[in-house]
Amino acid sequence: MNLQKKLQTLGYELPQAAAPAANYIPYVIADEDMLYIAGQIPFLNGQQMHKGRLGEDLSVEQGVEAARACALNILAQAHAAVDGDWSKVKRLVKLGGFVNCTPEFYDHPKVINGASDLMVAVMGEAGKHARFAVGAPSLPLGVAVEIDAIFELD
Numbered sequence: 591m592n593l594q595k596k597l598q599t600l601g602y603e604l605p606q607a608a609a610p611a612a613n614y615i616p617y618v619i620a621d622e623d624m625l626y627i628a629g630q631i632p633f634l635n636g637q638q639m640h641k642g643r644l645g646e647d648l649s650v651e652q653g654v655e656a657a658r659a660c661a662l663n664i665l666a667q668a669h670a671a672v673d674g675d676w677s678k679v680k681r682l683v684k685l686g687g688f689v690n691c692t693p694e695f696y697d698h699p700k701v702i703n704g705a706s707d708l709m710v711a712v713m714g715e716a717g718k719h720a721r722f723a724v725g726a727p728s729l730p731l732g733v734a735v736e737i738d739a740i741f742e743l744d
Contacts, residue, residue: 596712604662605634606635608663608666611631616667619743623744624683624740624743625672625679625740625741626738626739627668629688630663630664631735631736632663638731640653640733642734643695644695645691645694654700654703654704657702657705657737658704659735660736664685668739681719683742685721685738686721686739687724688735688736689701689723690729690732690735691725701723701734705735706719
């Protein structure tokens with residue numbers, strides 16, 4: 591799979607893999623076949639975007655855009671982890687999505703679909719995954735969404 595070409599076809603560019611914002615590493619490869627990507631936030635190439643709470647400051651569509659940005663950052667971290675060789679990636683196993691929202695907000699799955707839909711569009715069947723989507727009263731740096739991922743490597 592040529593990840594960058596597929597993203598361009600869909601109208602996206604692979605961002606730079608973000609450096610950690612605290613005391614952690616952006617990804618870990620365990621047992622040579624599992625790739626764990628740390629939670630990614632919707633800042634692309636260091637540019638802050640999608641800050642605020644769903645149900646208060648942001649619409650569902652803005653949340654979907656934030657989730658897409660998180661997915662692009664996940665792909666950038668995975669790209670770095672496999673040194674750009676996507677033949678090493680067997681499939682996306684799971685996404686975990688956190689939505690910064692009010693207690694009354696209930697469209698968490700719709701928001702995280704922004705990431706899920708992008709992964710399937712880019713990876714096809716290998717992009718279908720298990721996931722969770724939950725609300726949180728706040729997220730780091732005031733972002734709207736944070737998503738982590740688990741990939742299986744070949």
